[in-house]
Amino acid sequence: MKMKLEDVDFTYEESETKSINDVDLYINEGKKYAIIGRNGSGKTTLLKIMAGLLEPGSGRILFPESNQKPEIGFSPEDPELGFFERTVKEEVTFYPKNLGLDHEKIVEETLKMVGISHLKKKSPYLLSSGQQRLVSIASVLSGLPEILVLDEPTHSLHRKGERMVGKVLNKLERTIIFSTHSSDFAFEFADEVIVLHEGHILKVGKSREVLSEIETLKKAGIRIPGIVEWARKNSIEVPSSLEEAVEMIKEVGD
Amino acid sequence: MKESFLEKLDPRSKLFFSFIVVILAIIIPEIEYLIILILLTLILVVFGRSIKRWLSYLSVFKILIPLLFFLNLFFYAHGHVFYSFEFFFFTLAITQGGLTTSVTILLRLFSIAGVAALFVISTEPVEFETALADLKFPWRLAFLFSLTLKLIPEMKTRYNKIEEAQLSRGLKISGGPIRKTKKKVPMLIPFLASIIRYGYELTEALEARDFDSIGERTSLIELNHGTSDILLYFLSISIFSVYIYMNFL
Numbered sequence: 001m002k003m004k005l006e007d008v009d010f011t012y013e014e015s016e017t018k019s020i021n022d023v024d025l026y027i028n029e030g031k032k033y034a035i036i037g038r039n040g041s042g043k044t045t046l047l048k049i050m051a052g053l054l055e056p057g058s059g060r061i062l063f064p065e066s067n068q069k070p071e072i073g074f075s076p077e078d079p080e081l082g083f084f085e086r087t088v089k090e091e092v093t094f095y096p097k098n099l100g101l102d103h104e105k106i107v108e109e110t111l112k113m114v115g116i117s118h119l120k121k122k123s124p125y126l127l128s129s130g131q132q133r134l135v136s137i138a139s140v141l142s143g144l145p146e147i148l149v150l151d152e153p154t155h156s157l158h159r160k161g162e163r164m165v166g167k168v169l170n171k172l173e174r175t176i177i178f179s180t181h182s183s184d185f186a187f188e189f190a191d192e193v194i195v196l197h198e199g200h201i202l203k204v205g206k207s208r209e210v211l212s213e214i215e216t217l218k219k220a221g222i223r224i225p226g227i228v229e230w231a232r233k234n235s236i237e238v239p240s241s242l243e244e245a246v247e248m249i250k251e252v253g254d
Numbered sequence: 255m256k257e258s259f260l261e262k263l264d265p266r267s268k269l270f271f272s273f274i275v276v277i278l279a280i281i282i283p284e285i286e287y288l289i290i291l292i293l294l295t296l297i298l299v300v301f302g303r304s305i306k307r308w309l310s311y312l313s314v315f316k317i318l319i320p321l322l323f324f325l326n327l328f329f330y331a332h333g334h335v336f337y338s339f340e341f342f343f344f345t346l347a348i349t350q351g352g353l354t355t356s357v358t359i360l361l362r363l364f365s366i367a368g369v370a371a372l373f374v375i376s377t378e379p380v381e382f383e384t385a386l387a388d389l390k391f392p393w394r395l396a397f398l399f400s401l402t403l404k405l406i407p408e409m410k411t412r413y414n415k416i417e418e419a420q421l422s423r424g425l426k427i428s429g430g431p432i433r434k435t436k437k438k439v440p441m442l443i444p445f446l447a448s449i450i451r452y453g454y455e456l457t458e459a460l461e462a463r464d465f466d467s468i469g470e471r472t473s474l475i476e477l478n479h480g481t482s483d484i485l486l487y488f489l490s491i492s493i494f495s496v497y498i499y500m501n502f503l
Contacts, residue, residue: 013306013310014306014307014310014311015306015307016303016304016306016307048418051422052422053418053421053422072422073422073423074418074419074422075419076415076418076419077415078415080444081412081415081416081419081444081448082415082416082419082420082423082444083444084439084440084441084443084444084447094423094424094425094440095423095424096424098423098424098425098426099424125447139423140422140423143423143424
């Protein structure tokens with residue numbers, strides 16, 4: 001187990017109500033977790049607590065496998081807000097340089113891994129939203145964090161941009177926790193889904209299982225994923241992935 | 255959605271109450287009356303269940319309050335001396351007059367800031383704009399006021415987001431004042447860029463909505479006085495009249 005949250009509560013200074021209420025959570029190594037919920041359900045707050053940017057009001061965050069807190073990288077919802085360097089390469093260099101790492105090799109490898117080597121001399125401000133998101137992910141990955149926390153990585157992206165980000169996440173072999181509004185994205189790219197509702201956890205489990213529970217999704221105000229809707233209409237079992245759904249359609253066609 | 259009693263009040267009645275409190279805070283020299291004025295604001299805040307937000311808005315004064323207290327205490331020293339001591343080449347004294355003046359100034363500041371915070375936490379900028387326009391203020395001026403109200407929390411939110419983005423990428427702000435300022439460059443540049451971008455976005459949005467069009471301007475927001483508003487007007491006029499009657503007539 002990589003991270004454990006025990007009875008975590010959080011209330012913002014200017015607020016009268018708890019934004020995060022009695023959250024218990026286990027984060028396992030190497031898995032991808034999607035936190036889904038409607039606006040104001042506490043997704044960003046929970047991510048910031050996990051990333052160490054907010055101190056919980058009560059409760060504990062434990063890292064059972066490490067003696068000290070591991071490096072956790074956080075990519076905010078609006079990636080361009082953090083950019084300040086002239087080029088993408090300099091932006092990606094910022095994190096390892098701050099940690100005193102040998103950044104030359106790390107930066108080149110990170111740019112390659114995320115698939116943005118061709119953009120390294122461009123200004124991060126002049127890129128498309130999808131490319132900016134990838135630069136933001138690369139600028140966090142270059143610090144070699146053990147856990148990657150991404151706030152709405154598909155925010156303001158079209159379907160093609162969503163898939164571009166999703167494929168990059170699939171390639172990364174580390175613990176990733178991201179928030180999203182898109183149940184389709186969560187179904188396709190997360191191993192496990194955490195459904196958040198009014199600051200507390202409504203359900204945690206495997207993506208396919210959680211996102212097939214219509215009542216839970218309705219209560220949390222989440223749209224039913226297209227693939228689940230399709231399976232329901234055709235009265236068949238929900239496929240475990242998009243690829244399996246394509247295979248099923250092909251079989252029906254044959 | 256408007257939840258609290260304060261948020262449900264008409265912005266014009268809250269504006270009137272705030273105006274009366276500010277006028278009284280300026281003209282009242284007595285400590286006990288200033289305390290009553292603060293208590294009145296506090297009662298409204300407690301009824302509105304907004305005590306935490308109200309205090310968080312006033313937290314900016316936590317440095318200013320002791321600073322003002324000590325400065326006024328020694329600079330306005332007069333009357334009976336309680337205690338005096340040597341400070342470099344000066345003799346500083348805690349006097350009855352100095353103590354009264356510094357407490358009065360602090361209470362005056364707190365009553366004005368308190369009622370301003372009450373208004374800000376319970377009024378949407380767009381409601382404030384409509385209220386000013388309804389009170390026959392030039393619309394552009396009303397818009398300017400509401401935009402200023404909106405811009406301060408917007409700037410705060412943007413700066414916090416940038417700070418979080420940089421801190422989570424290993425930036426550590428430590429050392430002396432010069433070193434700390436240098437370390438803040440990764441926050442100041444995106445912050446300035448973000449504010450300039452916000453200005454452009456706002457200009458585009460205003461132009462797209464024909465900001466400069468000639469003719470009478472209407473508003474989507476309708477302001478209505480309720481029973482609570484009438485009571486607030488009554489309370490405001492009462493405290494003003496009672497004070498004037500007791501002290502000037």
